Amino acid sequence: MFVGHYAAAFAAKSVEPRAPLWTYVAAAQLIDIGWSGLILAGVERMHMDASLPGSALVLEHMPYTHSLPGSLIWSLGAAILARLVLRLPWRAALFIGLTVFSHWLGDLLVHRPDLELWFGGQKVGFAFWNYPVPEEALEMGLLAVAGAAWAWRRGAAGQSVGPALLFLGFLVILQIVGLVLPGGGAPSSFAMTALAAYLVATFLAWLTERGDATS
Template sequence: MFLGHFAVALAAKRAVPATSLGTLVLAAQLADLAWPALLLAGVETVRIQVGATTVTPLLFDHYPWSHSLATLVLAGLVLGGCHFLWRRRPRDAFVLALLVPSHWLLDWVVHVPDLPWTPAPGSPLAGLGLWNSMPASLAIELGLLALGALMYLRISRARDRIGNWSMAVLLAFLVLVYAGNVLGPPPPGIGALAAVGLAQWLLVAWAAWADAHRRVRGSAL
């Protein structure tokens, strides 16, 4: 899952309009933002095998810290707690705490059974395997992004010209990245895969910047 995580962040803006979209993307994508660093450190492992599934050539052998449900629930509580101490907005903190483990739930739909429930050795693995169907995977990813973007755009409006085009370009870029991942060649190596994964932090900054040039409808701010 890639576009779906951005979709839930966009949709969540409706529930917590005072929270930056960048923060919402950070929460929804926290697992994938942490994973490349753990991969480079040798803490977690992945293999590139063409034909592993119809959609992705990646075999996720070991990623219990970035992608187990238990660690993501804990990470969500930590992120939500920190946000509450900083902003003193219980609703926003609660939504952030939910967004972090939402990553596991969305991945569960598309991954083959490789998602651990806990980081403990021998933890059961979960996954419905939608990645074995290209049409179904495309439908759910693009459908979720369209729905999330519609919800975001319906409750916000541009402050200036940047607000008009920055979000549109971001959404188009996300679709292009997804198309490249699905239709392009496999990564040349694990190092290149991790480097691209780390570059996702730029998408967090992009989302925050684009959102700063928009305002919630009906708000004077």
């Protein structure tokens, strides 16, 4: 799952709008942001296999980001930072933590068995990646439904829907680019590209709401 993760960000923003959109967007991919950094550092490991259906990722070792306890730690840490550093209300901080954890649940659905239930323990994954067409339909469907709810919430609050549509369009383009890119390459190159995509998406989410704050 790639941009499908952002559906959780839009859903959370629709239900609890007091947190900035960029915090939810960063939260939706926080686990993969950490994963990219640990891949670059050589702490976690992966390689690419272009012969696989759907995603070419072979995720060999990623206990610190994608294990169940690791994901819970990232989620709790994000909620605490949102409260103490960003001074968000506790309810908004809780939704940020839940958005972080939603990443693991989405990965559980699509990953092949590579998610540890405990550190060094059994690996799970329902392998929806092996069915590329319905998996892509699921991602885009989740994004469309949650994105529509967020855009409606903006309109109901008297905010422009245009920036929301532009941001959603960017995510759709990002998904298409990810589909057409070749499946091979060095892990470090993939991690750098993925990290750049996550950070650009976070910046554009901030930019999307910048006009709201000044209007």
